[in-house]
Amino acid sequence: xxxxxxxxxxxxxxxxxxxxxxxxxxxxxxxxxxxxxxxxxxxxxxxxxxxxxxxxxxxxxxxxxxxxxxxxxxxxxxxxxxxxxxxxxxxxxxxxxxxxxxxxxxxxxxxxxxxxxxxxxxxxxxxxxxxxxxxxxxxxxxxxxxxxxxxxxxxxxxxxxxxxxxxxxxxxxxxxxxxxxxxxxxxxxxxxxxxxxxxxxxxxxxxxxxxxxxxxxxxxxxxxxxxxxxxxxxxxxxxxxxxxxxxxxxxxxxxxxxxxxxxxxxxxxxxxxxxxxxxxxxxxxxxxxxxxxxxxxxxxxxxxxxxxxxxxxxxxxxxxxxxxxxxxxxxxxxxxxxxxxxxxxxxxxxxxxxxxxxxxxxxxxxxxxxxxxxxxxxxxxxxxxxxxxxxxxxxxxxxxxxxxxxxxxxxxxxxxxxxxxxxxxxxxxxxxxxxxxxxxxxxxxxxxxxxxxxxxxxxxxxxxxxxxxxxxxxxxxxxxxxxxxxxxxxxxxxxxxxxxxxxxxxxxxxxxxxxxxxxxxxxxxxxxxxxxxxxxxxxxx
Amino acid sequence: xxxxxxxxxxxxxxxxxxxxxxxxxxxxxxxxxxxxxxxxxxxxxxxxxxxxxxxxxxxxxxxxxxxxxxxxxxxxxxxxxxxxxxxxxxxxxxxxxxxxxxxxxxxxxxxxxxxxxxxxxxxxxxxxxxxxxxxxxxxxxxxxxxxxxxxxxxxxxxxxxxxxxxxxxxxxxxxxxxxxxxxxxxxxxxxxxxxxxxxxxxxxxxxxxxxxxxxxxxxxxxxxxxxxxxxxxxxxxxxxxxxxxxxxxxxxxxxxxxxxx
Numbered sequence: 001x002x003x004x005x006x007x008x009x010x011x012x013x014x015x016x017x018x019x020x021x022x023x024x025x026x027x028x029x030x031x032x033x034x035x036x037x038x039x040x041x042x043x044x045x046x047x048x049x050x051x052x053x054x055x056x057x058x059x060x061x062x063x064x065x066x067x068x069x070x071x072x073x074x075x076x077x078x079x080x081x082x083x084x085x086x087x088x089x090x091x092x093x094x095x096x097x098x099x100x101x102x103x104x105x106x107x108x109x110x111x112x113x114x115x116x117x118x119x120x121x122x123x124x125x126x127x128x129x130x131x132x133x134x135x136x137x138x139x140x141x142x143x144x145x146x147x148x149x150x151x152x153x154x155x156x157x158x159x160x161x162x163x164x165x166x167x168x169x170x171x172x173x174x175x176x177x178x179x180x181x182x183x184x185x186x187x188x189x190x191x192x193x194x195x196x197x198x199x200x201x202x203x204x205x206x207x208x209x210x211x212x213x214x215x216x217x218x219x220x221x222x223x224x225x226x227x228x229x230x231x232x233x234x235x236x237x238x239x240x241x242x243x244x245x246x247x248x249x250x251x252x253x254x255x256x257x258x259x260x261x262x263x264x265x266x267x268x269x270x271x272x273x274x275x276x277x278x279x280x281x282x283x284x285x286x287x288x289x290x291x292x293x294x295x296x297x298x299x300x301x302x303x304x305x306x307x308x309x310x311x312x313x314x315x316x317x318x319x320x321x322x323x324x325x326x327x328x329x330x331x332x333x334x335x336x337x338x339x340x341x342x343x344x345x346x347x348x349x350x351x352x353x354x355x356x357x358x359x360x361x362x363x364x365x366x367x368x369x370x371x372x373x374x375x376x377x378x379x380x381x382x383x384x385x386x387x388x389x390x391x392x393x394x395x396x397x398x399x400x401x402x403x404x405x406x407x408x409x410x411x412x413x414x415x416x417x418x419x420x421x422x423x424x425x426x427x428x429x430x431x432x433x434x435x436x437x438x439x440x441x442x443x444x445x446x447x448x449x450x451x452x453x454x455x456x457x458x459x460x461x462x463x464x465x466x467x468x469x470x471x472x473x474x475x476x477x478x479x480x481x482x483x484x485x486x487x488x489x490x491x492x493x494x495x496x497x498x499x500x501x502x503x504x505x506x507x508x509x510x511x512x513x514x515x516x517x518x519x520x521x522x523x524x525x526x527x528x529x530x531x532x533x534x535x536x537x538x539x540x541x
Numbered sequence: 542x543x544x545x546x547x548x549x550x551x552x553x554x555x556x557x558x559x560x561x562x563x564x565x566x567x568x569x570x571x572x573x574x575x576x577x578x579x580x581x582x583x584x585x586x587x588x589x590x591x592x593x594x595x596x597x598x599x600x601x602x603x604x605x606x607x608x609x610x611x612x613x614x615x616x617x618x619x620x621x622x623x624x625x626x627x628x629x630x631x632x633x634x635x636x637x638x639x640x641x642x643x644x645x646x647x648x649x650x651x652x653x654x655x656x657x658x659x660x661x662x663x664x665x666x667x668x669x670x671x672x673x674x675x676x677x678x679x680x681x682x683x684x685x686x687x688x689x690x691x692x693x694x695x696x697x698x699x700x701x702x703x704x705x706x707x708x709x710x711x712x713x714x715x716x717x718x719x720x721x722x723x724x725x726x727x728x729x730x731x732x733x734x735x736x737x738x739x740x741x742x743x744x745x746x747x748x749x750x751x752x753x754x755x756x757x758x759x760x761x762x763x764x765x766x767x768x769x770x771x772x773x774x775x776x777x778x779x780x781x782x783x784x785x786x787x788x789x790x791x792x793x794x795x796x797x798x799x800x801x802x
Contacts (some may be wrong), residue, residue, distance in 0.1 A: 045722075052729075056737065063741030063750075335740035339729050346725035353721075357623060446558075448619065448720035452612045455728055460604065467735040469601060474580035506739060 021373075028368050028377035036381055039354075042347050046386060049343035049430060050393025056336030057397035061404035064332070099322050099412065100160035100288075102180040103228060107328070107412040109243075110159040110180075111288035111317025113302040114152070116237025123277025124202035125151050125236055127310075128216065129168045130193045131267035135314065137245050137260050142190075143170035146320075146500050147242040149191075149266025149313065151201045153208050154235045155227070159288045164208035164225040165239065165319065166199045170264070174199070175498070176210035178225030180321050183498045186212050186222045193267075202275065206230050216270065236273075237282065238304075240266040240315035248502035262316060263302070269310030282306065288317065323501045328412035329492035330422060331508060333401025337426060337490065338459050340393060341433050344386050345458065348434030349450035351382055352441030352532075372533045375442060379529060382438055383431040390427035398423070414492050425489025425518060432525045433458045436483065439528035443535050457524065458483045465505045472504050476511040483524045485510070488517030545634045545643035552626075553617060553647055562613050563655040566703075570606030570659030575666040577601035581674070596695045596765040599667025603699050603760070606659050607706045611727050614648050614710035618793075619720035637797045641715060645790065648707050656703035660696050691765035698762030698779055705779070705786045706731070709755065712789025716796050730785075731756040748772045755785040 036042055102108040129150065134143035150167025164178035166186075174186030174197055191197050198213035209224040242264035273279045284304045304313045322328070355361035368374050398419075414422075433454065441450035461484035465475030479485050488510035495503040503509035510517060553559055578599055621627040634640050664687070687693075706727075713730075714723035734754025738747050751757040751772035759782030762775045773781065 041719075041722075056733075056740075059737065060740045063737075063743050063746035332740070335736065338732060338736055342725045342729045342732075346721045349721050350719070446720075448612055448615050448724045449558075451721045451724045452608050455725070456605065456608050459728070459732065460608065463732050463736060464604060467739050469604060469735075470577050471581045474577060477580075 021370075024368065024370065025373055025377065028373050029381060031364070031367070032374075032377045032381040035355075036351060036385060042351060045343050045347040045350075046389045049340035049347075049386075050389050050396065052339035052343060053334065053336040053390075053393040053397040054400050056339060057333040057401040058404055060332065060335045061401045064405070100158075101413060102160050102321070103162045104179060104181055105413060105415065106181060107322040107324075108160055108180045109318045109320055109322050110161075111286070112148070112239045112241035112319050113284065113304065113313055113315025113317075114157070114235070114237050114239045114287050115282050115284050115304045115306075115311055115313055116152075116235050116239075117280050117282060118233050119236045119273070119277045120233040121276040122202075122204050123236075123273060123275035124200060125153070125277065126198065126200040126216075126270065126272050126274065127151055127238060127268045128196050128198050128270040129191050129266060129268055130196045130310075131265070132168055132170060132191050132240075133265050134170065134242065134262060135265055136242075136263035136316075140245065140262070143264045144242050144245060144262050144500070145169070145171035146318070146498065147240075147262070147264040148175075148319070149240045149264070149268070150238070151199050152235075152237060152239045152319075153201050153203055153230075155230050156235055157285065157287055162227045162229045163319070164201065164210065164227060166201055166210035166212065166222065167239075168197050168199070168266075170242075172498075174212045174222070176222040176225075177319075177498065178208070178227065180319065181496065182225065183496075184210075184223045186210075186220070187214075198270070201236075203230075203234065203236075236277065238266075238268055238271065238311060238313055239287070239319070240264055240313040241318050242316045243318035243320070243500065246500060246502075248504075248507075263314060264316070265312060265314045267310065267312055271310055282311075284313075286315075287319070318499070320499045321496050322412055323496060323499050324412050324493055329508060330398055330402075330414050330419065331490040331492055333398050333405075334394065334422070334426060334490055336397060337429070337487070338462060340390065340430055341459055342455065344390070344430045344434040345437040345454040346451055347386070348382055348437030349441040349447045349454065351378060351434075352438040353445055353447040353450065356445045371536045375439075375529070375533055375536055379435045379438060383435050386431040386434045387427045390430035391423055394423045394426045412493060418492050421514065422490055422492060425486075425514060428518070429486045429489060429521060432486070432521050433483065436521075436525045436528050439525070439532040442532040443528070458521075460484075462487055468506050472506075475505050479505055479517070480511050481520070483521045485512050485517035486521035488512050489514045542639055542643065545639045546646060548630070548633065549617075549640075549643040549647045553651065556616075556620070559613060559616070559651070562609050562616075563651055566606045566609035566613070566652075566655040567658040567662065569609060570602035570656070571662030571666055572602060573605040574599055574602035574663035575670060578667045578670045579674075581671075594764060594766045595667075595671060596692050597763040599663055599671070600660065600695060600699050600763050602659060602663050603702065603763070606656065607703060607731070608728070610652055610656070610703050610707045611710045611724055611731075613652065614707040615714040615720050615723045615727070617644050617648055618711055618714035619718060619723055622718045623720065638794050641711070641790065641794055641797060645708055645711055648711055649704050652704050652707040653700060656700040659703075660699050664696055689765075694775060695763045695765050698775060701779060702759050702762060702782065705759065705782045706755075708786040709782070709789045712786065712791070712793040715793030716789070752778075753781065755782045758782060 099107040100110050132143050132147060132149045134140050134147060147170035148167040150165055152163055152165040154163035155161040162179055166176050168191045169175055173188035176184040176186060198216045200211040202209045206227050207224050208227060210222040211219045212222055213219045242262045244259050245262045246259040286302055302315045304311055355364060364374055365371055437450055437454040440453050441447055444450050461478035461482040464470045465479050491508060491510050491514060495509050581598060621630055630640055631637060710727045713727050717723040717726060734750050734757045738750045741747060758773050758778040761771050761773050761778035764771055764775055
């Protein structure tokens, strides 16, 4: 047998049926497909993967209740000795309270206190911000990091309508933001009466330009926004917002989040209109409609006072994209992915090793002396079948989870492209994990060892990172370098630096973008296949 | 029974892989523990007020150790089916339950030894690294003494945990026969509960899942602080894992006796 191997390496014999290498590969494909098809246990194993996806989706949908209204809070699992969560005040269940949708189609939060006028045509508004203070929570030192006080030009007061705003923030300096997702940084530093900030917004058609100044004479342009849907008239004025206070802490074994309402007060003076805009009386209103807000339980609520020198505006809420992580994205129905991965790994390892046990491999290599070709055919057949079964299972899991959850869910909208990416990405992750186990099985020739190795690479890092067994930093590192990085294909909601939230793996935010995480798995699988090809060529069968 | 024990011991002793795996179980347990501890610095995210369970942290390596332990236990049973050795074994020892009992005894002995070595390595490495990371003096985060009751409970309990996981694996392997399927099934059973806990949002579901899961309940033996907040106490939790292992072994014995080999 050993000499036969040597011979095939030095002078590969032509494939028995047909002359071209392509024909030989087709032949290998067909024989591997027959092997996979005729061993019932393997097909059953792949079927189990799909069934587990659906079953765990159903279980998860039954065991989850989603708050209605407001942005879904990160789900807290009170860990060992963990603290309970204080529900946020803007999470009241009030019937139809779906999140508004911004111009880009994303779910958004659109709540702030406005002091505004409806103005037509072009013009500009200028004001000096002299203070931004946090009133709630009571024990906080300073305003929320993303509390905002500034100027806004908005298509209207309908939640989700297009806008551009220039503002002073609690801890992130001056910002120019538009249409919820865009954010440009201006000068840093906190605002105070000793160091006030001058802000200006100029509208010209659909273009709104933002400026800032330290003294009101030398102005710096921050940038501009080209808004769509800005009519001839726009809502123009001052606004103050303060997103809910949020603290997330990690114990080993769980995440607990603690938060509460917040309230901020901004001081404005030198408010002036120019260009085509001429002043009228200023009116105050709560953007997004009236609700109880934090005022109900805690002292002064949102409102404004006008004095000779200027305005004092008190507000809460945020004008920003909604973040929901695992609670808001469709990936919450795919909790069974790990179980499907285990099934795919078991089938892959057995598909790679069973020929060795039954000595069928000698016959296979005699029929197809190009051993690399046999391995490639096995990988293609396994990957193809696993992908198909995985895609069906993923679609079914999404459908079942959605149906069982029913109207209790506040799902953040996902574009069709992202949904396709999640389905195809999950199916491809299963397929590649199976091929990784196939390669490991070919190298080790022991199915159980191959299974343990593949699981330690693909599933264990995910468990350690997501179930908070490791510190968050170590977990994120694992999700960068191990094949488990591919779980990033399931993340549907992007993190926004301008919204304070815990963007960590336990809450569904992965350290790599989806294509990066998927590439890590591809690299591992390719490396394992290459090693297996080398080993299988060198070794006796 | 003595003869069966001796036979199992000889079989396991002469498989070269087993020696390496047991060594790997110990080394990987200590290694992952050391990495987890090294990744935790004196100011962990979440503030100094969090109940950081340093003893539990130094025993993190059990997650890698149990993977190898599952592999060893599964091989002890499934290896015989792979090579048809099982037919000779059952001819030599016709009382089939005695075969499983002998295997369980041998596995218990070996996993205890490997687990004890791994846990000892974890604790020693963890203490050395933690002390260097400034935990010995950090406010509120005192390194617990090795002789304290909870520390001993966590360390010894982790060894017991590994033994019970091995027995669970042995039972499942007897039922499943095929090594890869058995290993995959055991790990799916172990991993399902912690991952479901992190996925569902209902606190009651989370508590119940923690209480019945072999891994979530069993690993509560590692807790040394905040015991009141645990879904299940340390010893009852290990008991839940014991029930899973006993159930798997009983089902294995039943199938072994009823089924053709």
